[in-house]
Amino acid sequence: DMRVYVLANQKGGVAKTTTTLNLAVAFAEAGHRVLCIDLDPQANLTVSQGIEDDLPESMYNVLLGQIPIKQIIQKCEIDVAVSSIDVAGAELALSSTIGRERALQRALIPVKDDYDFVFIDTPPSLGLLTINAFTAAHRVIVPVQCEYLSMRGLLQLENTLEMVRENLNPNVQIQGIVPTMVDTRTLHAQEAIELLEENFQGRVFRSRIARTVRFAEAPVQGMSIMKYEPKGAAAKCYRDLAQEVMADVQ
Amino acid sequence: DMRVYVLANQKGGVAKTTTTLNLAVAFAEAGHRVLCIDLDPQANLTVSQGIEDDLPESMYNVLLGQIPIKQIIQKCEIDVAVSSIDVAGAELALSSTIGRERALQRALIPVKDDYDFVFIDTPPSLGLLTINAFTAAHRVIVPVQCEYLSMRGLLQLENTLEMVRENLNPNVQIQGIVPTMVDTRTLHAQEAIELLEENFQGRVFRSRIARTVRFAEAPVQGMSIMKYEPKGAAAKCYRDLAQEVMADVQ
Numbered sequence A, B: 001d002m003r004v005y006v007l008a009n010q011k012g013g014v015a016k017t018t019t020t021l022n023l024a025v026a027f028a029e030a031g032h033r034v035l036c037i038d039l040d041p042q043a044n045l046t047v048s049q050g051i052e053d054d055l056p057e058s059m060y061n062v063l064l065g066q067i068p069i070k071q072i073i074q075k076c077e078i079d080v081a082v083s084s085i086d087v088a089g090a091e092l093a094l095s096s097t098i099g100r101e102r103a104l105q106r107a108l109i110p111v112k113d114d115y116d117f118v119f120i121d122t123p124p125s126l127g128l129l130t131i132n133a134f135t136a137a138h139r140v141i142v143p144v145q146c147e148y149l150s151m152r153g154l155l156q157l158e159n160t161l162e163m164v165r166e167n168l169n170p171n172v173q174i175q176g177i178v179p180t181m182v183d184t185r186t187l188h189a190q191e192a193i194e195l196l197e198e199n200f201q202g203r204v205f206r207s208r209i210a211r212t213v214r215f216a217e218a219p220v221q222g223m224s225i226m227k228y229e230p231k232g233a234a235a236k237c238y239r240d241l242a243q244e245v246m247a248d249v250q
């Protein structure tokens, strides 16, 4: 059975896109069939694999039921269902349709035998695009930058998920919280991680993603960190995380 | 005349909120009467001044024309028109009203003699809330993290501003681009700044905001960086920026 993961956090710049791509590639390295879906109009996941962001067809057309998702899948290090700026118009276009929250769920039916795992990147908001992702998903992985402003939104994220469980998808749960951009030298980061572990007992992954400029360099080349620096410490962070996520699946 | 600045960049986590607050406080230190408006449903600006984010009335009620903006202004280091999670519902509620893009412009009329400068913090998107800010503004200041993924969206921001100029507010211009979270040790940041200066000649501020954990610590105390570490290098970055922005006003 195809398992669908959503990377979500309405706080901006916490490494949602970076985690979606690198987790997906780590799963592909382990031999799984993997699809990434870019639901962010900024199309950062699409561009991070070297694909242009102004293709005529994208997830916009798929969400509005105009074309099948297979038609916009590009094969890179993993398969990517691409985004474009048009996706920014999807929320308004969808908001008045029947079953507007299930557009993505419907779009995934034709590919459910093609992939083992799907990873969905979302924009920094809890709007209709992210709700669509929650409705189509089994698990949510929440990247959190270990800073005060980035941690405040977690309660709001949980409240939104509760509403999705009650009305749209009773099974969707947070699989875990991933501390990202961790600068182990600062007291602020250590105190933030302690706070996280206290408030979300048992749901914080053991893996920590260290801050390193390598993560900013890799997308310029259109590569994941595994391809950009296969033997580096940064790639290892995401391989370790993939191990933890896979262990939960068994 | 009251001058209105918008801090905008649809890329998440580039220091929009941090720049809005600290620039505003630097203007207040120089003796100007300053108002900050929090248009982000995450209410990070509101919380960064130690105000709770679940007040019964917020910019949500102001945008829908239910109450005057004076009713939700809290006096802190500067005056703050507060946000709350309700603001997340404003885009949908406004989208079907007449003059939906001018809700903020209308709301500011009653306070135009009370303040010299207004600074508006926006969410990481180019939706109706940010369009409202552009319509009410004279100038836009764009914080940019000097990394590839953060710089890509600038063209899209410019295109959106062009549409606002043609249909809603012919005067709104980008005043300048502020390089934020600059880690002068990495080559990636230096190359990114050079790229920025090439593509946006004459519109990149000379001031650079260095990366320092002090910026993550200050909001925990509900303080701007000027209050948290008045004599520090971090505060000086924003005082320098304020000087540059003020020089353009004369």
Ligand SMILES: Nc1ncnc2c1ncn2[C@@H]1O[C@H](COP(=O)(O)OP(=O)(O)OP(=O)(O)O)[C@@H](O)[C@H]1O
Binding pocket: A011, A012, A013, A014, A015, A016, A017, A018, A019, A040, A044, A122, A123, A124, A180, A181, A182, A209, A210, A211, A212, A213, A214, A215, A216, A217, A219, B010, B011, B012, B013, B124, B147, B148, B149, B150
């Ligand atoms: N561990 C890390 N160390 C250093 N930089 C990182 C790390 N992870 C991500 N980055 C960089 O930080 C920036 C933000 O990351 P990213 O774009 O993945 O966040 P996001 O949550 O997807 O942002 P948005 O909210 O805009 O979608 C990017 O420039 C990225 O290259």
Ligand SMILES: Nc1ncnc2c1ncn2[C@@H]1O[C@H](COP(=O)(O)OP(=O)(O)OP(=O)(O)O)[C@@H](O)[C@H]1O
Binding pocket: A010, A011, A012, A013, A124, A147, A148, A149, A150, B011, B012, B013, B014, B015, B016, B017, B018, B019, B040, B044, B122, B123, B124, B180, B181, B182, B209, B210, B211, B212, B213, B215, B216, B217, B219
């Ligand atoms: N110069 C800096 N050095 C280090 N950290 C910084 C700096 N400026 C801001 N930060 C921290 O980086 C994080 C992101 O900043 P901030 O929340 O201001 O960005 P934003 O663009 O408003 O995010 P969003 O898109 O979610 O609204 C915060 O935790 C903040 O404390």
Ligand SMILES: [Mg+2]
Binding pocket: A016, A017, A018, A040, A044, A121, A122, A123
């Ligand atoms: Mg992203």
Ligand SMILES: [Mg+2]
Binding pocket: B016, B017, B018, B040, B044, B121, B122, B123
């Ligand atoms: Mg912000």
